[in-house]
Amino acid sequence: MTDEELRKAVLTALASVAPELDEAALAPGKSFRDQLDIDSMDFLNYVIALHEALRIEIPEADQRHLTTINDAVAYLRRRLSQPTGS
C-alpha cells in the first residue's frame, strides 16, 4: 500500500467515529484526539476500524502510535511491511 492509500485508510477509519471530520482543517502532525474531540470509546472504535480495514492486529501498547495522521501512516507502513504476528 502506498502512503497515500494508508492515509486514506486512516481518514476513513477516523471518519467512522467523527463523521464531521474536515480533512483540510486537520493538522497531520498533531494529535487528532484533541482536534476532533475523540474520547477513548471513539479511539477504540477507530482502532477497531483500522484493524478491520487492514486486517492487522494492533497491540494495545501500540495504540499510542496512532494518534496523529502522520504517526499512524508511519506505524501502519511498518506493520504492513512485517509479517503479521498472528
Add this chain to the structure above:
Amino acid sequence: MPEFRMPSLGADMEAGILVEWLKKPGERVSRGDVIAVVETQKGAIEIEVFQPGTIERQMVQPGQKVAVGAPMALIRGEGEAAGAAPAPAAPAAPIPAPPAALGPAAGRVSPAARRRATELGLDLAGLLGSGPGGAVGLADVEAAAARRTQPAAAMREVIGAAMARSKREIPHYYLGHTVDLEPALLWLEAENLKRPVAERMLYGVLLLKAVALALHEYPEFNGVWSGGRFQPSEQINPGVAVSLRQGGLIAPSINGADRLTLPQLMAALRDLVRRARVGGLRSSELSDSTITVTSLGEQGSESVYPVIYPPQVAIVGFGAVATRPWVVDGAIAPRRVIVSSLAADHRVSDGHRGARFLAAITARLREPDRL
C-alpha cells in the same frame, strides 16, 4: 381491547409526531417489538409495544402529532375475537382529529416557513411551532435545520428543562471519594493483552459494573421518584451519559447491567455509544434508567458534581484517572487514582448511606477479577 398509547419518552415530552408505523394492521406483535418511529425533540425514536397481540387498527397516521397518553393503535390480545372493538366502520373512519390539547394552531405553518422548509428539504411534520398560536414559523424551520446539522440546539433545551427541574425539585446532596484504581487498571491491562483489538475493554466498564453491583446493597439509589414517593426498581438499569459529537448528551440505559459479564457489558456499551451517536436508540433505553453514571475523566476533570436526571434519585460521577502519591502498606507509592462522586436525592436517602454506597463501589473496584 387494549390500546397502544403514545409513550412518555422523557419527563418533558408532551407529544410526539408519528414518523412511520413499522407494524401493519393484522401483524402479530410481541412484547418489546418496535412498532413505530416517533419524532421527538430528542430525535427520531423507535417505540416498543408492551402488549402482545395482533394490531387491530392504527388510529393515527404518519405526520400526525400525538399527545403523550393518546391512543395510537388498538391491539387485539391473544384469544380476543377480531373486530371486538366497537368500530365496525373503522377502515372508512376519518383520521381522528388531533387531540384538542394541542390547540387550534397545531399543524399550521406560516407561508415563509413552508417555503424555507422546501428550500431546505426539511420535513415539516416533525416541527413544533413557536409562532402566533403555536404555528410553525420561520424560526422553527431554521432551528430545525440547524438541529439537523447541529442537534445540540434542541437537545440543549431538553437538557436545560430537565436539569432546571432537577435543581428546582430535588434536594441534592454531594459526596466524593478517592479510589485507588491501580489494581483494577493492572488487571484490565493484563486482560486486554490477551484480547484481540475488537474485544478490548475500557476501564469505564469496570466502573459501571462496580456501581451496578453496589446497588444490590443500596437499593435506595436505584429507582425513580414518582407520585410523591420513591419507587425502587428491581432491575438495575444504569443510564450511561454519552456526550454527542455535536454537543449535548444523552443517557441511554444498559438494562440489567449487574447481570452482564464485563465483555457483555463492554459490547453493550460500545453498541449504545454508537447508536447514541448516530441515532437509533430505543424508547425504553431512554426511559428505563434507574440511576445514571457519568464520567468526565477524559477531559481531565478530577471530580464531577453531577445533577440528578429526574425522575431518578441518584447519579454517580467519575473524574480523571491521575497518578498520585499514595500510601500503600505504610509507604508512599505512585498509584493511579480516580475520584468517585455521588449526587443523591435527600428525599430518599441520607449522606450516611450515600457514603457507604460510594465505599461499596470502591470495595468492588479493589477486586476486579470478581466484577
Add this chain to the structure above:
Amino acid sequence: MAPGGKTHLDRGHLLFLLKEMLRIRRFEERCAELYSAGKIRGFLHLYIGEEANAVGVMQAIGVDDAVVSTYREHGHALARGIAARALMAEMYGKVEGVSRGRGGSMHVFDAGARFYGGNAIVGGGLPLAVGLALADRMRGLARVTVCIFGEGAAAEGAFHESLNLAALWKLPVLFVCENNRYAMGTAIEREQSQIDLVRHAESYGIKSEAVDGMDVVAVEVAARRATAAVRDAGAPYFLENRTYRFRAHSMYDPELYRSKAEVEEWKQRDPISKLDAWLRDAGFLHPDDLRRIEDEIAAEIDDAAAFAEAGRWEPVEDLARDVVAPPPAPRRDAAA
C-alpha cells in the same frame, strides 16, 4: 360672424342658424338609430327640441371663450364647431373620438374648442366654470366662460355656491340654464319652490333674464346681450332659456311623467319648423334650398358615421392610459 355685439338678421345668417339646428337634429336622429342598432351604448341624452339654445348661444362667443356643458351636450358640441366625425367616433367609443373614446356621449371634451365637458353629475360643471373664469381673471384674460346646465341643477348646492362665488368675485361667467321643465322625470313645479329661476340668480345680485328657448333668434339676441354685459362689467350673467325636449330623458323612457298632449303642444313650437316657416313666409327659403341643406347635412352625417364605423378600438393594453399624467422631471429624493 363676430362674437358679441348685435345680431345681423340677414338671410345668410338665418339660413345658417337653420342649418345648424338641422345638423343637430339629424345628427341625433342618426344617433338614436345607431343606438338602436347597438353601435352607441351607455346613456344617450338627446337634445331634440332644444336645438335653438345651443345654436343661439354659440353665436355669441368667440374661439377664445370657454364652454362647460352637461351630459346633454351633442348640440352644444356641434354648434361650438366640434366636427361631427370626431363627435360620432366618440359616441362609438373609438380612438378617433373627440375624447379618444374614453368619455362617450356624456363626456365630450375638446381642448381646441375650449369645450370642458360633458359633465354628467348634475350641477358638477358650475364650479368648474367659476374656476375657469377665475383663472382668466387672475391671468388678465378677457374671456367669457359659458356654463350650460339644466333647471334640475338649480336645486343643487353647487348651483348656489357657484352663483354666489361668481357674483362675489365678479367673474366672467355666462350661466345658461336650459329649462326644459323636467329634471329627468320630475317637473319643475314638483322640485322648485320658486320656479322663476331668474329670481334665484337675481338673489345673488346677478343680472338675469328669461328667454324663449324655442326661438333661435331670441336666444342669439339674448346671448349676445349677455356676453357683452359679462365682458363690459366683468361680472356674471344668467340666462334662463325656457325650452322643451321632445324625446325621452335618455334614449327610452315610458314618459309616465308628462302627457302626450303636452309634448304635442310643445312640438308646435319646434324651433326648426318655426324658423323654417318664418323663412318661407319671408321668401328667404326656397324648397330647393332646404333640400340642398338636408343633402349636405345627410352627407356630413353619413361621413361621420362611416368615419366612426371605420375607427379603431383602443388596445386593451392602453387601458390605464391617461389616468394620471407623468410627472414633469426627476425629483430630488428626500433621503438624499
Add this chain to the structure above:
Amino acid sequence: MSATSYREAVRAALRDALARDPRVFLMGEDVGRYGGSYACSKGLLDEFGPERIRDTPLSEAGFVGAGIGAALGGMRPIVEIMTVNFSLLALDQIVNNAATIRHMSGGQFNIPLVIRMATGAGRQLAAQHSHSFEGWYAHVPGIRVVAPATLDDARGMLWTAIEDPNPVVIFEHATLYNLEGDLPEGAGAVDIDRARVRRAGRDVSLIAYGGSLHKAMTAADRLSAEGVEAEVIDLRSLRPIDDATIMASVRKTHRAVVVDEGWRTGSLAAEVSARITEQAFYDLDAPVARVCTEEVPIPYPKHLEDAALPQPEKIVTSTKALMGSHA
C-alpha cells in the same frame, strides 16, 4: 439647521410656492384674514394680497370645483379644505371631476391642482370632526394622495405636488402642526412617490403614515426595549402606494403590522395588508396584523377617544402577538 414646527414648515412651503410661481394661489375658508384655521397661512395675506390668498365662502363644492376649473384654466391653485370632515361636501368635485377629467377627455386636460386638508382625531372634537378618510381618497385613481408626517415632508411635498400635472391631495394630520424639530436651511422639494424607512429593524415591519407614524415610532422604541427590533415604514404616498419599499421590508422581517387611523373595515390598512398577501405571501411568517380605529364614531371623552384610536400600546401588543414565543 434651524428649529421649526410642522405648521411653520407648511407655511414656508406655501410662501415658497407663491413666490416661485405666479400661477400659484391659495384658496379656502379663512386662509386670509384669519390666517388659516391651523394658522398655516398666517401672514401670507399681507405678503401676497387677497387675490392670491383668497378667502372663500363655506362652499366646499364651489371652491374646490373652482380650483379644478382654475387649474384647467392655466393656474396652479392650492385649495385648502379646512378639514377632511368638510371635504365630504366637495367629494363630488374631487372624485367626479378632478380625478376623471384627464382620463375622460382622452388625455387632453390635466388638473394641476393641490388640495390640502387637515385630518385625524385625537383632540376631543367628537364624531363629526375627527375623521380619517385618507383611505377613501386613496381609493380613487386619477388623483395622488400624500400624507406628510415629518417636517421635511411638510416642507418639501407641497412644491413637488404643485409641479405635478395631476391633482394631489395632501393630508396634514392635525395633531402634527405643533410637532417641532430641526429643518436644514436649504430644505426643499422632496419626492411624493415613495415610502420611507424611518427606522430600520429586523423583526417586524410597522407600516404607518401621517399621525400614526409617530405612534408607530413610539411603539418601536418600546418593542426595542423588549428585544424586538421593528422596522418602521412611513408610507408618505397613499396613492400610489410604494409596494417596493413595503415588500422589501416585509421580505426582510417576515412580519407586518399596519397602523391606520381609519376604521378597520375597508381601510387603507386593508389595502396594504392585501398587497402584502398578494406580493409577499411566501415571505410571511405570521398573519398581517392591523391596528386601526375601533368601529365607532369618535367619542368626545378623552379616555374613550384614546381607546378608539390606535395607540403605541396597541401596536406593541399586536406586534408581540405576531412574534409568537419569540417576544
